[in-house]
Amino acid sequence: MLDIFLQLWEGFLMSFTLANILGIAAGYGVGIIAGSIPGIMGVTAMVLILPFTFTMPPLFAIAAMMGVYKGACFAGSITATLFNIPGTPEAAATAFDSYPMSQSGQQARALEIALWASVIGGTLSNFILVFSAAPLSAIALKLGPAETAALILFSLTAVISLLGNTRTDIWKGGLSVVIGLMIATVGLDPMESTRRYVFGLTELDNGIPFVLAVIAFLAFAEVLEQVGQMTIISLKKSGEKAKQIPYSWKGRWQDLKFCGKELCRASLLGSLFGAMPGIGAAPAAFVAYGEAKRAAKDNSLFGKGDPRGIAAPEAANNAVAASSLIPLVTLGIPGSVAAAVLFGAFMVQGMMPGPMLMRDSPETLYGLFALFIMTDFIGGFCVALPFLALVKRIFVTLNYSLLFPAVIVCCGIGVYAEEFHVFSIVLLGVLGGFGFLLHRNGFNIPALVLALILGPFLERQTRTAMLISGGDPMIFLTKPISAGLLFLAVAAIAWAFWKRMKKGSSG
Amino acid sequence: MLKNSENREFLVIVTLLAFASANGFWLIPEFVVAEGTSGHYPILLNWIFALLSTGYLIDHVVTRKQKKGKVSRAEDQGYVRPEVPAPLESKGVGISLLHGIKVALILLSVFIWVFLQETIGFFFATFCFLCATTLIYGERNWKKIIIFSLVFPLVVLLVFLLLNATLPTGIVEETLRNLVK
CATH class of the missing domain: 1.20.58 (Methane Monooxygenase Hydroxylase; Chain G, domain 1)
Incomplete structure (x- = not known):
């Protein structure tokens, strides 16, 4: 325990530099702006700045990416509070109480409670990440190829089992995952270095670059989606006219005391949800809201502006942001799309997240943990508070018909900058169009992207396991951990079907 | 429906x-x-x-x-x-069809943008691309379109110059640069 504290302290000494602080602040600012614009998600912003991190020093690049991630997590609640338009799906739970509170002239109070809750939720979850990383990494080092392959398979099935409310969602989720795995096979075979699905194009020999695929499926496809539903924001002027009540220091302290229990409970709940691959922040925020309402002695004010109704979902969704990095840092498996983008940023910087990083270079890892902790405080108090007014103005005056073409150009130059080849932009168009078609037909794009990222690992580990066993697939069933994980994978899918059949809904 | x-x-x-x-x-x-x-x-x-x-x-x-x-x-x-009554979207025409046409036009613009980058260079190609896509996205103010389409690629060019990275120059831009030299 003391050892972890000492290493964390050394991590702070390494990471507490002016450059990293500026990286966090700039990233947080970008994240806040992106997260508060409906149609531009936090992940989209992360993906768009990813190519610009190629030339940055490793810790600065990760600091900026982390800033964007955390900034976007909080920003969703700004537009939810001011206009009842959640910038991110998870902010919808915050809007239940933050919008009514804002409408009653307590805009500053609603926004500050959301901010405090975000910082507390994120920080608690960061400490859980710090203290669980070393023991989990030690276990992960003992996993062989069969166990790792089974773990990846379990992660993917867990994602599928949590999709939507109908059986159709499960079928399409499964198909999305397989499509992602298929796209990941394009390029040279990882074991034999022979070509697969390259159609005579030498540009495809290295496969479809990770950054390109993520930009195409998450950013470009989303921009294509927006062309059909240009956001019409009709601001409710009544909120603007309401006389604003100042938020005193005494009031801040009372709210913090009043919401203390909910903050801790929601942070722990969010951390638990985040540590499980694929669940995401939105379910955590809604469960935390429901839990806060259920546990409250007097819940008559929930939905009318109860501070606990803001604190609980905000703390939970920010806790998810930090703890979703637990599978990434300890096992080397990204458990969410945002973690997958961070995984790409790590790889670009020549770092391979996972148990080996903890064993070979713990100082770098604790430096990163220190950065994660700093992000919440620097971003929350130095960037978010002064940004609130600016975000409000941007949101009201933003011209979407100019924004989305600019995003397309950013996508284009982002993928071009990776290999300095215009063929990448052609591939962006093809994959983006394909992603758009899939999305329009109800396929799950985040599941596809996760599978696309995990695909090469899954294939390598599966084939290595098969090589070890001399081609006998029973290796996956004879090892207890791998057998257990495969059983869980099958059980997750069976449970998902059973639950939806019980509901009696399909299509 | x-x-x-x-x-x-x-x-x-x-x-x-x-x-x-x-x-x-x-x-x-x-x-x-x-x-x-x-x-x-x-x-x-x-x-x-x-x-x-x-x-x-x-x-x-x-x-x-x-x-x-x-x-x-x-x-x-x-x-x-x-x-x-079926909503407009499910009738197969109207919003859905329009959305499809707009997406197809944007994708076509992207491929033309790539081709133009290799012929007339990044700046001019992006100017044309932005003019086209802002129109597709519904902007009708020509003054805004022209200013935005000129300023945005310039900013990108400056960022790339600062990062010491190159953007596609194309035959036309290459010839113009040689003439200036």
Whole structure:
């Protein structure tokens, strides 16, 4: 325990530099702006700045990416509070109480409670990440190829089992995952270095670059989606006219005391949800809201502006942001799309997240943990508070018909900058169009992207396991951990079907 | 409306099964095995894909029959289905069609943008691309379109110059640069 504290302290000494602080602040600012614009998600912003991190020093690049991630997590609640338009799906739970509170002239109070809750939720979850990383990494080092392959398979099935409310969602989720795995096979075979699905194009020999695929499926496809539903924001002027009540220091302290229990409970709940691959922040925020309402002695004010109704979902969704990095840092498996983008940023910087990083270079890892902790405080108090007014103005005056073409150009130059080849932009168009078609037909794009990222690992580990066993697939069933994980994978899918059949809904 | 979405769903499943067949009988033998690569992993993925598509098809057909049965039983008992006007999107024309056309135009613009970058260079190509896409996205103020389409590529060019990275110059831009030199 003391050892972890000492290493964390050394991590702070390494990471507490002016450059990293500026990286966090700039990233947080970008994240806040992106997260508060409906149609531009936090992940989209992360993906768009990813190519610009190629030339940055490793810790600065990760600091900026982390800033964007955390900034976007909080920003969703700004537009939810001011206009009842959640910038991110998870902010919808915050809007239940933050919008009514804002409408009653307590805009500053609603926004500050959301901010405090975000910082507390994120920080608690960061400490859980710090203290669980070393023991989990030690276990992960003992996993062989069969166990790792089974773990990846379990992660993917867990994602599928949590999709939507109908059986159709499960079928399409499964198909999305397989499509992602298929796209990941394009390029040279990882074991034999022979070509697969390259159609005579030498540009495809290295496969479809990770950054390109993520930009195409998450950013470009989303921009294509927006062309059909240009956001019409009709601001409710009544909120603007309401006389604003100042938020005193005494009031801040009372709210913090009043919401203390909910903050801790929601942070722990969010951390638990985040540590499980694929669940995401939105379910955590809604469960935390429901839990806060259920546990409250007097819940008559929930939905009318109860501070606990803001604190609980905000703390939970920010806790998810930090703890979703637990599978990434300890096992080397990204458990969410945002973690997958961070995984790409790590790889670009020549770092391979996972148990080996903890064993070979713990100082770098604790430096990163220190950065994660700093992000919440620097971003929350130095960037978010002064940004609130600016975000409000941007949101009201933003011209979407100019924004989305600019995003397309950013996508284009982002993928071009990776290999300095215009063929990448052609591939962006093809994959983006394909992603758009899939999305329009109800396929799950985040599941596809996760599978696309995990695909090469899954294939390598599966084939290595098969090589070890001399081609006998029973290796996956004879090892207890791998057998257990495969059983869980099958059980997750069976449970998902059973639950939806019980509901009696399909299509 | 229900029939439309069901037919669309059916078309999706048929496309999935057609892809699985094409992948199994043509793409894997031609572009994987013929290249000297082991086809085991792609074949395994294709089997899973085909099985999931088949499962989805069976589920879809069974659910469709169940729904039909439920409706006819209700109608036997004298229930008259009210006429619900279909929303504009489900009529196949209007918003959906317009959305499709806009997306197709944007994708076409992207491919033309790539071609133009190699001929007239990044700046001029991006100017044309932004003029086209801002129009597709609904901007009608020409002053805004021209200023934005000029300023944005300039900013990108400056950022790339600062990062000491190159953008496609194209034949025209290359000739202009040589002339200036």
